[in-house]
Amino acid sequence: MPLLSVSNLSTAFHTRNGIVRAVNDVSFHVDKGETLGIVGESGSGKSVTCYSLMGLIPQPPGRIESGTAMFDGVDLLHCSKRQLSDLRGKRISMIFQDPMTSLNPYLRVGEQIIEPLLIHGKISRAEATERGIAALREVGIHDGAARMRAYPHQFSGGMRQRVMIAMAIITNPELLIADEPTTALDVTVQAEILDLIKKLQQDHGTAVVFITHDLGVVSGFCDRVQVMYAGRIVETAHVADVFREPKHPYNKALQRSIPAMQRKGAELYTIQGLPPDLSKPIPGCPFVPRCEYVQPECHAPVHLEAVAPDHESACTRVQRGTLHLREQPPETMSATRIDEAFTEEPPVSGRHGQQPV
């Protein structure tokens, strides 16, 4: 039985400019101890999906229109406030994108780290402080006793994210939702934080939902990946398959847009156009206006379906077998090539276009 199983989740925001359907009929599951990556561009609904599960959508203007999210027999979307508060911060924790603004500037770091313990269990302050220092040690902050008394502004960005992680793992949660935890950090710190989350996950057997827009991070970090576009899941598969055998034109286009995966000197591929306006109804596949492979049948409604073992796609043509993305140029890469591609130095800028193509 999966740890978390979400079905038919739809979240909408009722704004002055109409109803924005940020998440549209999304279903997925997370198994115990696994890492699920949710990839997509800004506004694709990855964060809103997770905030909906955590009850962090401000209502109004947001509204969870439908769906269930079962976590150990409790429906996160319909349980009482009390039940949800008991789960979040204890069995489900969250790390946020911007460690600069996600810590309370008015409270000591230690106070914030041990707060989940004080909220969720009967524990003395001294004991909680001990565990806070231990949690800091686990995230690589060794002078924890002194650091507990400091304020967030006395920490660097990377250190603050470590504090956020310490705060999230202090209750030994079964599920950790990481909402772009490395986006606001610089590249060297990013790698450290990723390694840290990976290590903690292995030590504690925590399941991780990892939200990111960085396919490179996904390839090295996740077991399974789901690609989101316009509030829907358009493809989901094991990480190697997502790269080796893309089954949705959007996923393929995303990979073609990664500079490190292209031949040097070649003009970089970009997906033409913009994501659709989510306040307008989208009857068929949302990727139609930007898709290179579009056919008349693509305008009909489409749902996520298995197209290969453990591989689901929401592309009508792939489902019908009339589109084989692998056969299309440019050459696809093996999973090992992909990992190499991300560890490679980025191409020297300014040389594009000067080389004869």
Next chain:
Amino acid sequence: MFKFIARRLLETIPVLLIIITGSFFLMHAAPGGPFDSERRVTPEIQRNLEAHYGLNKPLHRQYLDYLGRLVLHGDFGPSFKYSNRTVNELIGESLPVSLRLGMYGMIIALVIGVTAGIIASLRPNTATDYVPMTLAMTGICLPTFVLGPLLVLLFAMKLKWFNPSGWYDPTDAVLPSLTLGIYYAAYLARLTRGGMLEVLSQDYIRTARAKGASEWRVVLKHALRGGLLPVVSFLGPALAGIISGSFVVESIFQIPGLGRYFVTAAFNRDYTMVMGTVIFFAVLIVAFNLLVDVVQVWLNPRLRFQ
């Protein structure tokens, strides 16, 4: 912290000196004098009076004399209007009255205003926001000289719960404190709401919720400190104003407070009284602003380490 306070205290010396000098010469530049009354006095009496109070000396001489007495003895001089009374005595008598009234008013303002502001900020743009905010707007728009008599009419004349005016019985403080407090409560409610809304939309509030914190905990532990910062900034000058008395409220309720001297001294050209009230008020403003800065540093750790 000590260095910070010491530096701020030193900074107030030139500020006060400028205020004293400015108001002294402005006051003397205004036409008329303390003994120009409609009642005719003989030139001899006029001259004697002026000699008695030192008004016949050149202006710069008077200024230096005044400053000397003030700095060396803390002496504001004799009142020109109330014979045989010094300004120090008059302020000393009326200040406790205004202070008590002001403190009551401020407590009412804080309790009502901050509570209403927090309630309004929790569910913005719903009934629990609109109702207190509409009341607050009304409170701001309603001048004290309208609200005061209305309260008297209702609670003193109709219900006969309190005396309509005077300052004898302890219950005499209720109506004037309410009159004074409601205006400030209205202002504080709006400030609190604004500050709380700003803070409640911050990412760290979302973090607190994600930790499983209850709504109470989110508001009281995570949001209130930041949300009250604008209130604290406002409170400094407001406190100085409210405890130095309100001319309108003191007139309506016939209260022997300090507020009326601010106005009557200027009308009477009671030079020493004008100077006394101005300096007293300036010192209060400076002191409360310093206090506000200290409180803000205490509330906001980011300031503490600079």
